[in-house]
Amino acid sequence: MIQGTGSDVGKSLIVAGLARAYVRRGLRVAPFKPQNMSNNAAVTADGGEIGRAQALQARAAGLAPSVHMNPVLLKPQSQVGAQIVVRGRVAGQASARDYQAWKPRLMERVLESFAHLRASADLVLVEGAGSASEINLRVGDIANMGFARAAAVPVILVGDIDRGGVIAQIVGTRAVVDPLDAAMVRGFIVNRFRGDPTLFADGMTAIERLSGWPSLGLVPHLPEAAHLPAEDALSLGAKASATEGEVTVAAIVLPSIANFDDLDPLEAEPGLRLVLVRPGEAIPPEAALVVLPGSKTTIADLGALHAAGLHHDLAVHHRRGGAILGVCGGYQMLGTRLRDPHGLEGPAASVDGLGFLDVETILTATKSLAPVSGLTLPGGIPYRGYEMHVGETSGPGRGRPFGTLSDGRAEGARSADGLVAGTYVHGLFTDDRQRAALLRALGLAPSALAFERRIEDALDALADHLERHVDLDRLLTLAA
CATH class of the missing domain: 3.40.50.300 (P-loop containing nucleotide triphosphate hydrolases)
Known part of the structure:
Protein backbone atom coordinates (compact mmCIF):
# COMPACT_ATOMS: atom_id res chain seq x y z
CA MET A 1 0.00 0.00 0.00
CA LEU A 228 -0.63 12.29 -17.41
CA PRO A 229 -4.17 13.22 -16.30
CA ALA A 230 -4.36 14.85 -12.88
CA GLU A 231 -7.04 13.97 -10.37
CA ASP A 232 -7.09 17.01 -8.12
CA ALA A 233 -8.55 20.30 -9.37
CA LEU A 234 -5.74 22.05 -7.48
CA SER A 235 -3.45 20.92 -10.30
CA LEU A 236 -5.40 23.03 -12.78
CA GLY A 237 -3.09 25.96 -12.11
CA ALA A 238 -0.37 24.13 -14.00
CA LYS A 239 -2.62 23.40 -16.97
CA ALA A 240 -2.87 26.87 -18.44
CA SER A 241 -0.34 27.62 -21.15
CA ALA A 242 0.39 31.27 -20.50
CA THR A 243 2.08 32.52 -23.65
CA GLU A 244 2.30 29.92 -26.38
CA GLY A 245 -0.15 29.16 -29.16
CA GLU A 246 -1.51 31.06 -32.11
CA VAL A 247 -5.17 30.82 -31.04
CA THR A 248 -6.54 31.42 -27.54
CA VAL A 249 -9.06 29.06 -25.96
CA ALA A 250 -10.53 30.09 -22.60
CA ALA A 251 -12.02 27.64 -20.09
CA ILE A 252 -14.19 28.89 -17.23
CA VAL A 253 -13.19 27.24 -13.96
CA LEU A 254 -16.04 27.36 -11.45
CA PRO A 255 -15.93 26.16 -7.82
CA SER A 256 -17.37 22.67 -8.43
CA ILE A 257 -15.65 21.92 -11.75
CA ALA A 258 -15.78 18.20 -12.60
CA ASN A 259 -14.06 15.97 -15.14
CA PHE A 260 -11.64 18.78 -15.89
CA ASP A 261 -9.29 16.42 -17.72
CA ASP A 262 -11.48 17.24 -20.73
CA LEU A 263 -9.16 20.26 -20.98
CA ASP A 264 -5.92 18.25 -21.12
CA PRO A 265 -5.91 17.63 -24.89
CA LEU A 266 -6.50 21.34 -25.53
CA GLU A 267 -3.66 22.30 -23.21
CA ALA A 268 -1.39 19.84 -25.05
CA GLU A 269 -2.04 21.26 -28.52
CA PRO A 270 0.96 23.37 -29.61
CA GLY A 271 -1.21 25.73 -31.68
CA LEU A 272 -3.56 26.59 -28.81
CA ARG A 273 -3.07 28.85 -25.82
CA LEU A 274 -5.31 27.64 -22.99
CA VAL A 275 -6.35 30.30 -20.48
CA LEU A 276 -8.20 29.32 -17.31
CA VAL A 277 -10.73 31.94 -16.25
CA ARG A 278 -11.86 31.89 -12.62
CA PRO A 279 -14.48 34.06 -10.92
CA GLY A 280 -13.00 37.54 -10.60
CA GLU A 281 -11.11 37.23 -13.89
CA ALA A 282 -12.18 38.24 -17.39
CA ILE A 283 -12.51 36.20 -20.57
CA PRO A 284 -9.63 37.31 -22.83
CA PRO A 285 -11.00 39.41 -25.69
CA GLU A 286 -8.82 37.49 -28.16
CA ALA A 287 -10.38 34.11 -27.21
CA ALA A 288 -11.75 32.29 -30.26
CA LEU A 289 -13.48 29.65 -28.16
CA VAL A 290 -14.79 29.57 -24.59
CA VAL A 291 -15.32 26.18 -22.95
CA LEU A 292 -17.74 25.71 -20.04
CA PRO A 293 -16.62 22.40 -18.46
CA GLY A 294 -18.61 20.00 -16.33
CA SER A 295 -19.82 20.76 -12.81
CA LYS A 296 -20.79 18.64 -9.80
CA THR A 297 -23.30 21.29 -8.66
CA THR A 298 -24.53 22.96 -11.81
CA ILE A 299 -27.03 25.39 -10.29
CA ALA A 300 -24.58 26.58 -7.63
CA ASP A 301 -21.83 27.03 -10.22
CA LEU A 302 -24.24 28.89 -12.49
CA GLY A 303 -24.88 31.21 -9.56
CA ALA A 304 -21.13 31.68 -9.08
CA LEU A 305 -20.78 32.50 -12.78
CA HIS A 306 -23.50 35.16 -12.52
CA ALA A 307 -22.09 36.58 -9.27
CA ALA A 308 -18.73 37.05 -10.99
CA GLY A 309 -20.30 38.77 -14.00
CA LEU A 310 -18.98 36.14 -16.37
CA HIS A 311 -22.41 35.90 -18.05
CA HIS A 312 -21.80 39.43 -19.35
CA ASP A 313 -18.36 38.39 -20.64
CA LEU A 314 -19.90 35.42 -22.43
CA ALA A 315 -22.53 37.64 -24.05
CA VAL A 316 -19.85 40.06 -25.29
CA HIS A 317 -17.73 37.15 -26.54
CA HIS A 318 -20.73 35.79 -28.47
CA ARG A 319 -21.60 39.17 -29.98
CA ARG A 320 -18.03 39.40 -31.28
CA GLY A 321 -18.58 36.12 -33.13
CA GLY A 322 -16.75 33.93 -30.62
CA ALA A 323 -17.64 30.25 -30.22
CA ILE A 324 -18.86 28.66 -26.97
CA LEU A 325 -18.84 24.96 -26.08
CA GLY A 326 -20.55 23.60 -22.98
CA VAL A 327 -19.73 20.09 -21.74
CA CYS A 328 -22.13 18.26 -19.42
CA GLY A 329 -22.94 20.76 -16.65
CA GLY A 330 -21.67 23.52 -18.92
CA TYR A 331 -24.16 22.35 -21.57
CA GLN A 332 -26.97 22.52 -19.02
CA MET A 333 -25.99 26.08 -18.04
CA LEU A 334 -26.16 27.24 -21.67
CA GLY A 335 -29.87 26.44 -21.88
CA THR A 336 -32.86 28.63 -20.99
CA ARG A 337 -33.87 26.89 -17.78
CA LEU A 338 -32.42 24.50 -15.20
CA ARG A 339 -34.71 22.71 -12.74
CA ASP A 340 -33.85 20.64 -9.66
CA PRO A 341 -37.31 19.71 -8.34
CA HIS A 342 -36.03 16.96 -6.03
CA GLY A 343 -33.20 18.95 -4.43
CA LEU A 344 -30.49 16.65 -5.76
CA GLU A 345 -27.83 19.37 -5.62
CA GLY A 346 -29.21 21.31 -2.65
CA PRO A 347 -32.55 23.01 -1.98
CA ALA A 348 -35.12 22.38 -4.73
CA ALA A 349 -34.75 25.14 -7.30
CA SER A 350 -35.62 26.34 -10.78
CA VAL A 351 -33.35 28.98 -12.31
CA ASP A 352 -32.81 30.72 -15.60
CA GLY A 353 -29.94 29.43 -17.69
CA LEU A 354 -27.62 31.55 -19.81
CA GLY A 355 -30.01 31.37 -22.74
CA PHE A 356 -27.54 30.60 -25.52
CA LEU A 357 -29.24 27.29 -26.39
CA ASP A 358 -32.98 26.74 -26.78
CA VAL A 359 -33.10 23.81 -24.36
CA GLU A 360 -33.93 23.25 -20.71
CA THR A 361 -32.77 20.62 -18.24
CA ILE A 362 -34.52 18.81 -15.39
CA LEU A 363 -32.17 17.14 -12.93
CA THR A 364 -33.23 13.56 -12.26
CA ALA A 365 -32.20 10.92 -9.73
CA THR A 366 -31.14 8.53 -12.50
CA LYS A 367 -27.49 8.98 -13.46
CA SER A 368 -26.31 8.31 -17.02
CA LEU A 369 -23.00 6.43 -16.93
CA ALA A 370 -21.83 4.87 -20.17
CA PRO A 371 -19.02 4.78 -22.70
CA VAL A 372 -20.31 6.31 -25.94
CA SER A 373 -19.24 6.78 -29.52
CA GLY A 374 -20.69 8.50 -32.55
CA LEU A 375 -20.25 11.37 -34.99
CA THR A 376 -20.16 15.10 -34.41
CA LEU A 377 -22.04 17.39 -36.79
CA PRO A 378 -21.58 18.90 -39.25
CA GLY A 379 -18.98 16.82 -40.99
CA GLY A 380 -19.58 13.43 -39.39
CA ILE A 381 -16.31 13.34 -37.42
CA PRO A 382 -16.04 10.14 -35.31
CA TYR A 383 -15.51 10.29 -31.54
CA ARG A 384 -15.30 8.07 -28.50
CA GLY A 385 -15.95 9.28 -24.99
CA TYR A 386 -18.30 8.76 -22.07
CA GLU A 387 -21.41 10.22 -20.46
CA MET A 388 -21.61 10.92 -16.72
CA HIS A 389 -24.51 13.14 -15.74
CA VAL A 390 -27.85 13.55 -14.05
CA GLY A 391 -30.50 15.43 -15.95
CA GLU A 392 -32.68 15.23 -19.04
CA THR A 393 -32.31 18.00 -21.59
CA SER A 394 -35.04 18.84 -24.10
CA GLY A 395 -36.21 21.67 -26.33
CA PRO A 396 -36.10 22.98 -29.91
CA GLY A 397 -32.31 23.32 -29.79
CA ARG A 398 -32.10 19.51 -29.76
CA GLY A 399 -33.34 19.68 -33.34
CA ARG A 400 -29.89 21.02 -34.20
CA PRO A 401 -27.81 18.28 -32.51
CA PHE A 402 -24.15 18.53 -31.66
CA GLY A 403 -23.78 15.01 -33.01
CA THR A 404 -25.25 11.55 -33.19
CA LEU A 405 -24.58 8.49 -31.06
CA SER A 406 -23.63 5.14 -32.56
CA ASP A 407 -27.25 3.96 -32.29
CA GLY A 408 -28.42 6.94 -34.36
CA ARG A 409 -29.87 9.05 -31.52
CA ALA A 410 -29.26 12.80 -31.60
CA GLU A 411 -26.87 14.10 -28.96
CA GLY A 412 -26.42 17.64 -27.62
CA ALA A 413 -27.59 20.87 -29.21
CA ARG A 414 -26.41 23.82 -31.28
CA SER A 415 -27.59 27.41 -31.55
CA ALA A 416 -29.25 28.71 -34.69
CA ASP A 417 -26.17 30.83 -35.52
CA GLY A 418 -23.88 27.80 -35.12
CA LEU A 419 -21.60 29.59 -32.63
CA VAL A 420 -22.79 27.83 -29.46
CA ALA A 421 -22.88 24.08 -28.82
CA GLY A 422 -23.52 21.79 -25.90
CA THR A 423 -22.78 18.11 -25.39
CA TYR A 424 -22.89 15.49 -22.64
CA VAL A 425 -19.85 13.70 -24.08
CA HIS A 426 -16.72 13.81 -21.93
CA GLY A 427 -13.33 12.94 -23.40
CA LEU A 428 -14.29 14.32 -26.79
CA PHE A 429 -10.95 15.91 -27.62
CA THR A 430 -8.78 12.96 -26.61
CA ASP A 431 -9.73 11.77 -30.08
CA ASP A 432 -7.13 13.18 -32.48
CA ARG A 433 -9.76 13.45 -35.24
CA GLN A 434 -11.93 15.71 -33.10
CA ARG A 435 -9.04 17.99 -32.21
CA ALA A 436 -8.01 18.18 -35.87
CA ALA A 437 -11.55 19.28 -36.78
CA LEU A 438 -11.50 21.88 -33.97
CA LEU A 439 -8.16 23.25 -35.11
CA ARG A 440 -9.40 23.58 -38.67
CA ALA A 441 -12.53 25.40 -37.41
CA LEU A 442 -10.27 27.82 -35.52
CA GLY A 443 -8.16 28.43 -38.63
CA LEU A 444 -5.20 26.23 -37.68
CA ALA A 445 -3.63 23.28 -39.44
CA PRO A 446 -3.95 20.00 -37.50
CA SER A 447 -0.87 19.16 -35.45
CA ALA A 448 1.06 15.91 -35.19
CA LEU A 449 -0.03 15.38 -31.56
CA ALA A 450 -1.20 11.81 -30.89
CA PHE A 451 -2.74 12.38 -27.48
CA GLU A 452 -3.40 8.79 -26.41
CA ARG A 453 0.08 7.77 -27.57
CA ARG A 454 1.53 10.56 -25.45
CA ILE A 455 -0.14 9.11 -22.36
CA GLU A 456 1.27 5.65 -23.11
Missing part, protein backbone atom coordinates in the same frame (compact mmCIF):
# COMPACT_ATOMS: atom_id res chain seq x y z
CA ILE A 2 1.34 3.40 -1.04
CA GLN A 3 0.36 5.99 1.56
CA GLY A 4 1.42 9.62 1.64
CA THR A 5 2.45 12.27 4.12
CA GLY A 6 -0.24 14.49 2.56
CA SER A 7 -2.46 15.05 -0.45
CA ASP A 8 -0.83 15.51 -3.86
CA VAL A 9 2.54 14.03 -2.88
CA GLY A 10 2.46 11.80 -5.96
CA LYS A 11 0.82 8.62 -4.67
CA SER A 12 -1.38 8.15 -7.72
CA LEU A 13 1.45 8.41 -10.22
CA ILE A 14 3.77 6.26 -8.11
CA VAL A 15 1.14 3.51 -8.22
CA ALA A 16 0.64 3.98 -11.98
CA GLY A 17 4.39 3.81 -12.63
CA LEU A 18 4.83 0.75 -10.42
CA ALA A 19 1.90 -0.95 -12.16
CA ARG A 20 3.45 -0.42 -15.59
CA ALA A 21 6.91 -1.48 -14.34
CA TYR A 22 5.71 -4.73 -12.76
CA VAL A 23 3.46 -5.60 -15.70
CA ARG A 24 6.52 -5.30 -17.93
CA ARG A 25 8.18 -7.84 -15.63
CA GLY A 26 5.40 -10.28 -16.43
CA LEU A 27 3.24 -9.88 -13.32
CA ARG A 28 -0.53 -9.56 -13.25
CA VAL A 29 -1.07 -6.25 -11.45
CA ALA A 30 -4.28 -4.58 -10.25
CA PRO A 31 -4.65 -1.09 -8.75
CA PHE A 32 -6.91 -0.44 -5.78
CA LYS A 33 -7.97 2.60 -3.76
CA PRO A 34 -10.38 1.84 -0.91
CA GLN A 35 -11.75 5.38 -0.68
CA ASN A 36 -11.24 8.29 -3.03
CA MET A 37 -12.51 11.86 -2.99
CA SER A 38 -12.65 13.44 -6.42
CA ASN A 39 -15.02 15.03 -8.90
CA ASN A 40 -12.79 13.78 -11.71
CA ALA A 41 -14.21 10.34 -12.38
CA ALA A 42 -14.10 7.70 -15.10
CA VAL A 43 -16.79 5.36 -16.40
CA THR A 44 -16.22 1.61 -16.22
CA ALA A 45 -17.32 -0.81 -18.92
CA ASP A 46 -20.16 -2.07 -16.70
CA GLY A 47 -21.63 1.41 -16.32
CA GLY A 48 -20.18 2.39 -12.95
CA GLU A 49 -17.81 5.20 -11.99
CA ILE A 50 -14.45 5.28 -10.21
CA GLY A 51 -11.77 7.87 -9.57
CA ARG A 52 -9.92 9.01 -12.70
CA ALA A 53 -6.59 8.06 -11.10
CA GLN A 54 -7.66 4.42 -10.75
CA ALA A 55 -8.68 4.36 -14.41
CA LEU A 56 -5.20 5.61 -15.34
CA GLN A 57 -3.62 2.99 -13.06
CA ALA A 58 -5.76 0.29 -14.68
CA ARG A 59 -4.52 1.47 -18.06
CA ALA A 60 -0.94 1.27 -16.81
CA ALA A 61 -1.62 -2.31 -15.73
CA GLY A 62 -3.26 -3.23 -19.04
CA LEU A 63 -6.68 -3.76 -17.47
CA ALA A 64 -10.15 -2.44 -18.12
CA PRO A 65 -11.33 -0.20 -15.25
CA SER A 66 -13.54 -1.97 -12.71
CA VAL A 67 -15.75 -0.64 -9.93
CA HIS A 68 -13.80 -2.91 -7.55
CA MET A 69 -10.67 -0.80 -8.10
CA ASN A 70 -12.26 2.10 -6.19
CA PRO A 71 -15.22 0.75 -4.20
CA VAL A 72 -15.91 4.03 -2.35
CA LEU A 73 -15.84 7.33 -4.24
CA LEU A 74 -16.80 10.58 -2.53
CA LYS A 75 -17.84 13.40 -4.88
CA PRO A 76 -17.95 16.76 -3.09
CA GLN A 77 -21.11 18.81 -3.48
CA SER A 78 -20.95 22.35 -2.18
CA GLN A 79 -24.58 22.40 -1.02
CA VAL A 80 -25.05 18.94 0.51
CA GLY A 81 -21.65 17.63 1.54
CA ALA A 82 -20.52 14.71 -0.61
CA GLN A 83 -22.22 12.22 -2.87
CA ILE A 84 -21.26 8.69 -1.82
CA VAL A 85 -20.66 6.27 -4.66
CA VAL A 86 -20.29 2.60 -3.69
CA ARG A 87 -19.00 0.19 -6.32
CA GLY A 88 -19.80 2.61 -9.07
CA ARG A 89 -23.35 3.54 -8.03
CA VAL A 90 -24.68 6.45 -6.01
CA ALA A 91 -25.59 5.16 -2.55
CA GLY A 92 -26.49 8.46 -0.89
CA GLN A 93 -25.06 11.72 0.31
CA ALA A 94 -23.74 12.92 3.64
CA SER A 95 -21.92 15.72 5.36
CA ALA A 96 -18.34 15.09 6.44
CA ARG A 97 -19.51 14.47 10.00
CA ASP A 98 -22.39 12.18 9.05
CA TYR A 99 -20.13 10.19 6.75
CA GLN A 100 -18.25 8.84 9.76
CA ALA A 101 -21.27 6.68 10.55
CA TRP A 102 -21.08 5.13 7.07
CA LYS A 103 -17.53 3.86 7.45
CA PRO A 104 -18.07 0.64 9.45
CA ARG A 105 -20.50 -0.78 6.91
CA LEU A 106 -18.39 0.42 3.99
CA MET A 107 -15.29 -1.40 5.26
CA GLU A 108 -16.96 -4.74 4.50
CA ARG A 109 -17.58 -3.67 0.88
CA VAL A 110 -14.01 -2.40 0.59
CA LEU A 111 -12.52 -5.66 1.81
CA GLU A 112 -14.76 -7.68 -0.53
CA SER A 113 -13.57 -5.65 -3.54
CA PHE A 114 -9.95 -6.03 -2.44
CA ALA A 115 -10.40 -9.80 -2.19
CA HIS A 116 -12.00 -9.83 -5.64
CA LEU A 117 -8.94 -8.17 -7.19
CA ARG A 118 -6.47 -10.18 -5.15
CA ALA A 119 -7.95 -13.45 -6.40
CA SER A 120 -6.88 -12.76 -9.98
CA ALA A 121 -3.67 -10.74 -9.54
CA ASP A 122 -0.09 -11.48 -8.59
CA LEU A 123 0.22 -8.03 -7.07
CA VAL A 124 -2.37 -5.50 -5.91
CA LEU A 125 -1.04 -1.96 -5.56
CA VAL A 126 -3.14 -0.07 -3.05
CA GLU A 127 -3.25 3.73 -2.91
CA GLY A 128 -4.04 5.55 0.32
CA ALA A 129 -5.93 8.85 0.53
CA GLY A 130 -4.72 12.19 1.85
CA SER A 131 -2.31 11.86 4.76
CA ALA A 132 -1.41 8.82 6.81
CA SER A 133 -0.98 11.10 9.83
CA GLU A 134 -4.60 12.34 10.07
CA ILE A 135 -5.02 10.74 13.49
CA ASN A 136 -8.20 12.76 14.05
CA LEU A 137 -9.82 10.55 11.36
CA ARG A 138 -8.22 7.28 12.46
CA VAL A 139 -11.28 5.82 14.22
CA GLY A 140 -13.24 3.86 11.61
CA ASP A 141 -10.70 4.69 8.90
CA ILE A 142 -11.09 2.76 5.64
CA ALA A 143 -8.68 4.79 3.50
CA ASN A 144 -5.24 4.46 5.10
CA MET A 145 -4.02 2.61 8.18
CA GLY A 146 -7.49 1.29 9.00
CA PHE A 147 -7.55 -0.57 5.71
CA ALA A 148 -3.88 -1.59 5.92
CA ARG A 149 -4.43 -3.19 9.31
CA ALA A 150 -7.74 -4.84 8.35
CA ALA A 151 -6.28 -6.33 5.16
CA ALA A 152 -2.78 -6.96 6.57
CA VAL A 153 -1.17 -4.98 3.75
CA PRO A 154 2.36 -3.57 4.25
CA VAL A 155 2.74 0.17 3.72
CA ILE A 156 5.27 2.33 1.87
CA LEU A 157 5.14 6.01 2.86
CA VAL A 158 5.70 8.69 0.20
CA GLY A 159 6.85 12.23 1.02
CA ASP A 160 7.15 15.17 -1.37
CA ILE A 161 10.40 17.09 -1.11
CA ASP A 162 9.27 19.65 -3.70
CA ARG A 163 6.89 21.26 -1.20
CA GLY A 164 9.62 21.47 1.45
CA GLY A 165 10.01 19.90 4.87
CA VAL A 166 10.11 16.29 3.74
CA ILE A 167 12.21 15.20 6.73
CA ALA A 168 9.55 16.55 9.07
CA GLN A 169 6.79 15.08 6.87
CA ILE A 170 8.05 11.53 7.26
CA VAL A 171 9.52 11.68 10.75
CA GLY A 172 6.47 13.61 11.96
CA THR A 173 4.21 10.87 10.60
CA ARG A 174 6.21 8.32 12.58
CA ALA A 175 5.86 10.45 15.70
CA VAL A 176 2.08 10.88 15.66
CA VAL A 177 0.66 7.59 14.37
CA ASP A 178 -0.22 4.72 16.65
CA PRO A 179 2.72 2.32 17.18
CA LEU A 180 0.77 -0.55 15.64
CA ASP A 181 0.10 1.60 12.57
CA ALA A 182 3.76 2.61 12.40
CA ALA A 183 4.68 -1.07 12.42
CA MET A 184 2.79 -1.51 9.15
CA VAL A 185 5.26 0.80 7.37
CA ARG A 186 8.08 -1.09 5.67
CA GLY A 187 9.92 1.86 4.14
CA PHE A 188 9.65 5.30 2.59
CA ILE A 189 10.12 7.02 -0.77
CA VAL A 190 11.03 10.68 -1.21
CA ASN A 191 9.39 12.01 -4.35
CA ARG A 192 9.92 14.97 -6.76
CA PHE A 193 13.54 15.77 -5.95
CA ARG A 194 15.22 18.51 -7.99
CA GLY A 195 18.95 19.03 -8.22
CA ASP A 196 21.98 16.97 -7.19
CA PRO A 197 20.77 13.90 -5.23
CA THR A 198 24.09 13.62 -3.37
CA LEU A 199 23.16 16.84 -1.57
CA PHE A 200 20.26 15.04 0.09
CA ALA A 201 22.14 11.88 1.05
CA ASP A 202 22.45 13.09 4.65
CA GLY A 203 18.73 13.90 4.62
CA MET A 204 17.81 10.35 3.62
CA THR A 205 20.08 9.00 6.35
CA ALA A 206 18.47 11.32 8.90
CA ILE A 207 14.98 10.13 7.95
CA GLU A 208 16.05 6.50 8.33
CA ARG A 209 17.62 7.18 11.73
CA LEU A 210 14.78 9.26 13.14
CA SER A 211 11.90 7.17 11.76
CA GLY A 212 13.38 3.72 11.93
CA TRP A 213 12.11 3.06 8.42
CA PRO A 214 14.44 2.16 5.53
CA SER A 215 14.69 4.18 2.34
CA LEU A 216 13.39 2.59 -0.85
CA GLY A 217 14.32 5.45 -3.14
CA LEU A 218 14.80 9.13 -3.90
CA VAL A 219 12.72 9.89 -7.01
CA PRO A 220 13.73 12.95 -9.08
CA HIS A 221 11.17 15.22 -10.66
CA LEU A 222 9.97 13.75 -13.99
CA PRO A 223 8.77 16.35 -16.55
CA GLU A 224 6.87 13.70 -18.55
CA ALA A 225 4.58 13.15 -15.56
CA ALA A 226 2.83 16.39 -16.50
CA HIS A 227 1.49 14.58 -19.59
CA ASP A 457 4.74 7.11 -23.63
CA ALA A 458 4.47 9.00 -20.34
CA LEU A 459 3.48 5.83 -18.48
CA ASP A 460 6.47 4.02 -19.97
CA ALA A 461 8.75 6.92 -19.03
CA LEU A 462 7.37 6.86 -15.48
CA ALA A 463 7.99 3.12 -15.20
CA ASP A 464 11.55 3.54 -16.51
CA HIS A 465 12.08 6.35 -14.00
CA LEU A 466 10.96 4.25 -11.04
CA GLU A 467 13.08 1.32 -12.22
CA ARG A 468 16.12 3.62 -11.99
CA HIS A 469 15.35 5.32 -8.70
CA VAL A 470 13.30 2.91 -6.55
CA ASP A 471 14.43 -0.49 -5.31
CA LEU A 472 11.66 -2.40 -7.07
CA ASP A 473 13.11 -5.81 -6.23
CA ARG A 474 13.15 -5.03 -2.52
CA LEU A 475 9.71 -3.46 -2.67
CA LEU A 476 8.31 -6.61 -4.26
CA THR A 477 9.73 -8.79 -1.49
CA LEU A 478 7.86 -6.62 1.03
CA ALA A 479 4.47 -7.39 -0.55
CA ALA A 480 2.40 -9.73 1.57
